[in-house]
Every structure is written in structure tokens, then in C-alpha cells.
Amino acid sequence: MSFDCVIRSGTCITASDTFRADVGIRNGKIAAIGTDLSGTRVIDAAGKYVMPGAVDTHTHLDMPFGGTVAKDDFETGTIAAAFGGTTAVVDFCIQSRGQSLQQAADTWHAKAEGKAVVDYGFHIAITDMTDAVLAEMKTMIHAGYPSFKVFMVYDFRVSDTVLMQALTQAGEHGGLVCVHAENNDVVTSLIHKHLSEGKTAPRYHALSRPPLAEAEATGRACKLAQITGGPLFVVHLTCKAALQEVKRARRAGASVMAETCPQYLLLSQDNYEEPGFDGAKYVMSPPLRPKENQAPLWQGLASGDLVSVATDHCPFDFHGQKDMGADDFSRIPNGAPGIEPRLALMHEFGVNAGRFALNKLVALCSTNPAKAFGLYPHKGSLAIGADADIVVFDPDKNVTLSTSVLHENVDYTPYEGVQVTGWPVATLSRGEVVCMDGRLEAKPGRGQFIRRGAPSFL
Ligand code: URP
Ligand code: ZN
Ligand code: ZN
Ligand code: ZN
Known part of the structure; x- marks a missing residue:
């Protein structure tokens, strides 16, 4: 079984669990969470966190x-x-x-x-x-x-x-x-x-x-x-x-x-x-x-x-x-x-x-x-059947926040000069890579309206 995309060897982090696994994506959804998965595109996440977007x-x-x-x-x-x-x-x-x-x-x-x-x-x-x-x-x-x-x-x-x-x-x-x-x-x-x-x-x-x-x-x-x-x-x-x-x-x-x-x-x-x-x-x-x-x-x-x-x-x-x-x-x-x-x-x-x-x-x-706000479980979850909205996060990447680093269309950031260790290195939306290593891969207009369901009380 091959997948459209596999995020390989990352540490998966959900709201409740932490585990090592490959994540297999097919037709925009998470189709498998397991080991030794293969796919058309492979994203190496060794040493990185794999989290729901x-x-x-x-x-x-x-x-x-x-x-x-x-x-x-x-x-x-x-x-x-x-x-x-x-x-x-x-x-x-x-x-x-x-x-x-x-x-x-x-x-x-x-x-x-x-x-x-x-x-x-x-x-x-x-x-x-x-x-x-x-x-x-x-x-x-x-x-x-x-x-x-x-x-x-x-x-x-x-x-x-x-x-x-x-x-x-x-x-x-x-x-x-x-x-x-x-x-x-x-x-x-x-x-x-x-x-x-x-x-x-x-x-x-x-x-x-x-x-x-x-x-x-x-x-x-x-x-x-x-x-x-x-x-x-x-x-x-x-x-x-x-x-x-x-x-x-x-x-x-x-x-x-x-x-x-x-x-x-x-x-x-x-x-x-x-x-x-x-x-x-x-x-x-x-x-x-x-x-x-x-x-x-x-x-x-x-x-x-x-x-x-x-x-x-x-x-x-x-x-x-x-x-x-x-x-x-x-x-x-x-x-x-x-x-x-x-x-x-x-x-x-x-x-x-x-x-x-x-x-x-x-x-x-x-x-x-x-x-x-009624987006769950399509969004906010790393589970089979959920939308493959995933962020690969490098916990060791050092970034000093600045307008020159950020993509916000505004001439300042309230966090200018703030140093963080840990930064998102890949973002997938419904299985498509939107950003990878600082490059935009997706085209404007691909984002879809979410018809939300019932809110839950937390
Ligand atoms: O100052 C703010 N928060 N502007 C946005 C509008 C609002 O009240 O949330
Ligand atoms: Zn507001
Ligand atoms: Zn407000
Ligand atoms: Zn009603």
C-alpha cells in the first residue's frame, strides 16, 4: 500500500499522547499511522514533532x-x-x-x-x-x-x-x-x-x-x-x-x-x-x-x-x-x-x-x-480519517522574531528580537504541502470554507 505522502519517523504529539510513527496520507486525509509506510512524497521528520495543524x-x-x-x-x-x-x-x-x-x-x-x-x-x-x-x-x-x-x-x-x-x-x-x-x-x-x-x-x-x-x-x-x-x-x-x-x-x-x-x-x-x-x-x-x-x-x-x-x-x-x-x-x-x-x-x-x-x-x-468551535475531529486531531492538516515542528530550530523573518503583511511585530527555540518547518493542509523549509508551495485560493458542526463544551 502506497500513500500520496508519508511523514516519516517523527514524534507524533496529540493533545493526549506522544509516540513515534509514520503518518500516511491519501486523498487529503490521514489514512494510516504506523511503521515503514511508503509514499509518493516522503517528508523526513526524524528528530521533529508531528502535530495536528x-x-x-x-x-x-x-x-x-x-x-x-x-x-x-x-x-x-x-x-x-x-x-x-x-x-x-x-x-x-x-x-x-x-x-x-x-x-x-x-x-x-x-x-x-x-x-x-x-x-x-x-x-x-x-x-x-x-x-x-x-x-x-x-x-x-x-x-x-x-x-x-x-x-x-x-x-x-x-x-x-x-x-x-x-x-x-x-x-x-x-x-x-x-x-x-x-x-x-x-x-x-x-x-x-x-x-x-x-x-x-x-x-x-x-x-x-x-x-x-x-x-x-x-x-x-x-x-x-x-x-x-x-x-x-x-x-x-x-x-x-x-x-x-x-x-x-x-x-x-x-x-x-x-x-x-x-x-x-x-x-x-x-x-x-x-x-x-x-x-x-x-x-x-x-x-x-x-x-x-x-x-x-x-x-x-x-x-x-x-x-x-x-x-x-x-x-x-x-x-x-x-x-x-x-x-x-x-x-x-x-x-x-x-x-x-x-x-x-x-x-x-x-x-x-x-x-x-x-x-x-x-x-x-x-x-x-x-x-x-465545531471543527473537530476533521481539524485539531492526528487520527485516521481526519483531514491531513499537519505541522512538522523542529524543536531545535533557533529563530529570532523580526518582521524580516515573519510573513505578516505589516511593518512591525510586537515580538521584535524575541528568541525562540522551536519552529514549524513544514505545514500540510488536507495533505498538500503549503510551506516547506521556509518556501511557499501552495497557491492562493486552495483554502476551503469549513462548514462547522456543533461546538463542544470544554
Ligand atoms: O483590538 C482588537 N482586539 N482589535 C480587534 C477587534 C476585537 O475587538 O477583537
Ligand atoms: Zn478580535
Ligand atoms: Zn474583541
Ligand atoms: Zn435548531
């Missing part, structure tokens, strides 16, 4: 925000993802006022088609809830868009009433509601206060969005999930106080999950003090936090209260986009890049630093997000 369930590709558009589109963004070992992204499709959810999805399909190099799905961000939209949630869940996002902050925020409606509807039809939790009144009052005092520098972005504003909204969303019985996923959780709310809700039996992102584990509010206008590079919402929040987040990953690590990749150039807020921090487009180095950063600062095992790395970056 990473799954990034929080990206903003080609997204309009604050009068500009995120720099990575579905071509450049998924290329960068693939070089980082990510084989599936779930992007946030934003409903415009008056649009149906399907119209919003169609807008995002048009952005992705012909461009993506890895597979992609869409969460639908509901910004304009009506009776028709509420009813349409059910249709979207069954059409492969089982997750939604609502914002409790920004102009396109929703009321608690709408959040309750969304939770109830998602609960009845097997969907999941993601929430961006910050208290809008706190944030708008503090922005106004700082600007009226002439405090316009990037550091005031963080001071206008304190941890307790996130914790209050997180706690409120968790309680609404408890009251309605609806399933909630708190995205980009940043701080100890918000994590305590999630833990409380989970201990009380609520269907509440949460993720964090590498930036909240590795960077801090101190970054806003960098010279000149450099602090703008870290303007994202919620903002980077005082350092003492990092240890509780790592602990939350270890305990399972934080189920996954996603990127919130939302890149804006420092020159030409971030500088829209040179005289007013509230005009700096919110977001930072990170789609490419996630797996390597979590390997370095999670595994190499002794915080967790390799299997946990796979759980956090691949298997858990795949399960929580």
Missing part, C-alpha cells in the same frame, strides 16, 4: 476598523498563518447595519475566496439585532456558522437584552456566543476624561480601559449565560479579575469558556511606555495589562479554565495606520499582529519554560479550539 479561532483578516482596514487579507494572512503552523482560521465576519447575517457572511466569503491558502470558517459578529436576525441565527448555526460574537463596547455594541437573546437562541439550537467584554460606560467616560485633560498618548488607551471594566463586563456576561442557560465563550481574556469571573461561573455550572492570547501572557502595560509613539504598536482592546496578570493567566491555562490560545490577529501598520492617532490615542486603530508566531511562542514560553507539556501545547493551540 494549529487552529486559530480569533482572526481579523481584511477587516474595516476605525476608518482603515486590517493589513493582512485572506491571502497574506493565511500564508503567514501557514508559515506559523496554523492550518485553519476562524475569522470574525462583521454584520453591517441593516444586513442579514447571510449577507454579512457573503461579504466575508468574497474576501476569502480565491485567496486563502488554508481552510477557514467564519464567526458572525452581530451588530444589528432584529427579530429577523434572531431567527436567522438558527439558520446560520445549521449552515455551518455555529458561533457568533457580540461586543459589549464600541459603537456597534449590543445591550444586555440582545446578549440574552443571542445566548438563548444559541442555547436552543446548538450554537455558541463569543463576547468582547468591556464596560462601555467606563471606557467612554475615561477616554473623555483623559482627552479633556490633554492626555493623548498611547498609554492612556490602557488607562481608559482598566482591568475592572473588563472584569465587570465579563462577570455580567457570565451571569447572563447562567440566567439564560446559553453557552458563552469569552474571547481575548486579559486579566486576573476577569478570569475570576469565568472561574466562578464555571464552578457554578454555567456553560462558559474563555481564551487568552500570547500578547496578554508575554507583553504588559509597560510596553505603552516605549519611547516616542511606539506604544501605539500595542494599542488593542482590551489593552495589555500590568505584569502581575500574567501568572494567573498561565495558571488558568494549566487549570483548564482558559481552554485555548488564539491570536486576535488584527494588524495595522505603525507608519500610515497607527499614526492616525498621533494626537489622540482613541483614534489609533485597535489591534496587533500575531497570526504567525503563536505556536512557536507558546512552545517557547509554555513548553521550553516548563509551564506545561507538549500535549498541552497541542490542546491549547489546536485540539481545544477545534472542539470548542
Whole structure:
């Protein structure tokens, strides 16, 4: 029996097991896991890890925000993802006022088609809830868009009433509601206060969005999930106080999950003090936090209260986009890049630093997000019958992060100069080699829309 491709002699790492094996691929699927397999193409993985491709369930590709558009589109963004070992992204499709959810999805399909190099799905961000939209949630869940996002902050925020409606509807039809939790009144009052005092520098972005504003909204969303019985996923959780709310809700039996992102584990509010206008590079919402929040987040990953690590990749150039807020921090487009180095950063600062095992790395970056968002077992698993979405990871490769190394289409990285040992050296999507030894082998447009199934509670 010969295979289309064999990944030979690697150490396979799943969310639960570690073993030496060859992986045989046929027709885009994993067809065998065994020894002495032969194939048309053989990838030598001796001394390397073979892991299910990473799954990034929080990206903003080609997204309009604050009068500009995120720099990575579905071509450049998924290329960068693939070089980082990510084989599936779930992007946030934003409903415009008056649009149906399907119209919003169609807008995002048009952005992705012909461009993506890895597979992609869409969460639908509901910004304009009506009776028709509420009813349409059910249709979207069954059409492969089982997750939604609502914002409790920004102009396109929703009321608690709408959040309750969304939770109830998602609960009845097997969907999941993601929430961006910050208290809008706190944030708008503090922005106004700082600007009226002439405090316009990037550091005031963080001071206008304190941890307790996130914790209050997180706690409120968790309680609404408890009251309605609806399933909630708190995205980009940043701080100890918000994590305590999630833990409380989970201990009380609520269907509440949460993720964090590498930036909240590795960077801090101190970054806003960098010279000149450099602090703008870290303007994202919620903002980077005082350092003492990092240890509780790592602990939350270890305990399972934080189920996954996603990127919130939302890149804006420092020159030409971030500088829209040179005289007013509230005009700096919110977001930072990170789609490419996630797996390597979590390997370095999670595994190499002794915080967790390799299997946990796979759980956090691949298997858990795949399960929580209905991509499992096609994605996020190294098993016979699963999509052959695979990353070969060299645990000994030294890389110094820099824009010259990364493929993200943006003029800076928040991780400039950070050294890691361990880097993805080959990425396969449905059995096709997308990247190999730093070269792109796949053509834009090969990535397919993932019609997702039911989310699981973790
Ligand atoms: O600042 C951020 N996070 N920008 C992306 C949009 C969002 O709220 O996730
Ligand atoms: Zn239903
Ligand atoms: Zn958000
Ligand atoms: Zn986001």
C-alpha cells in the first residue's frame, strides 16, 4: 500500500499522547499511522514533532476598523498563518447595519475566496439585532456558522437584552456566543476624561480601559449565560479579575469558556511606555495589562479554565495606520499582529519554560479550539480519517522574531528580537504541502470554507 505522502519517523504529539510513527496520507486525509509506510512524497521528520495543524479561532483578516482596514487579507494572512503552523482560521465576519447575517457572511466569503491558502470558517459578529436576525441565527448555526460574537463596547455594541437573546437562541439550537467584554460606560467616560485633560498618548488607551471594566463586563456576561442557560465563550481574556469571573461561573455550572492570547501572557502595560509613539504598536482592546496578570493567566491555562490560545490577529501598520492617532490615542486603530508566531511562542514560553507539556501545547493551540468551535475531529486531531492538516515542528530550530523573518503583511511585530527555540518547518493542509523549509508551495485560493458542526463544551 502506497500513500500520496508519508511523514516519516517523527514524534507524533496529540493533545493526549506522544509516540513515534509514520503518518500516511491519501486523498487529503490521514489514512494510516504506523511503521515503514511508503509514499509518493516522503517528508523526513526524524528528530521533529508531528502535530495536528494549529487552529486559530480569533482572526481579523481584511477587516474595516476605525476608518482603515486590517493589513493582512485572506491571502497574506493565511500564508503567514501557514508559515506559523496554523492550518485553519476562524475569522470574525462583521454584520453591517441593516444586513442579514447571510449577507454579512457573503461579504466575508468574497474576501476569502480565491485567496486563502488554508481552510477557514467564519464567526458572525452581530451588530444589528432584529427579530429577523434572531431567527436567522438558527439558520446560520445549521449552515455551518455555529458561533457568533457580540461586543459589549464600541459603537456597534449590543445591550444586555440582545446578549440574552443571542445566548438563548444559541442555547436552543446548538450554537455558541463569543463576547468582547468591556464596560462601555467606563471606557467612554475615561477616554473623555483623559482627552479633556490633554492626555493623548498611547498609554492612556490602557488607562481608559482598566482591568475592572473588563472584569465587570465579563462577570455580567457570565451571569447572563447562567440566567439564560446559553453557552458563552469569552474571547481575548486579559486579566486576573476577569478570569475570576469565568472561574466562578464555571464552578457554578454555567456553560462558559474563555481564551487568552500570547500578547496578554508575554507583553504588559509597560510596553505603552516605549519611547516616542511606539506604544501605539500595542494599542488593542482590551489593552495589555500590568505584569502581575500574567501568572494567573498561565495558571488558568494549566487549570483548564482558559481552554485555548488564539491570536486576535488584527494588524495595522505603525507608519500610515497607527499614526492616525498621533494626537489622540482613541483614534489609533485597535489591534496587533500575531497570526504567525503563536505556536512557536507558546512552545517557547509554555513548553521550553516548563509551564506545561507538549500535549498541552497541542490542546491549547489546536485540539481545544477545534472542539470548542465545531471543527473537530476533521481539524485539531492526528487520527485516521481526519483531514491531513499537519505541522512538522523542529524543536531545535533557533529563530529570532523580526518582521524580516515573519510573513505578516505589516511593518512591525510586537515580538521584535524575541528568541525562540522551536519552529514549524513544514505545514500540510488536507495533505498538500503549503510551506516547506521556509518556501511557499501552495497557491492562493486552495483554502476551503469549513462548514462547522456543533461546538463542544470544554
Ligand atoms: O483590538 C482588537 N482586539 N482589535 C480587534 C477587534 C476585537 O475587538 O477583537
Ligand atoms: Zn435548531
Ligand atoms: Zn474583541
Ligand atoms: Zn478580535
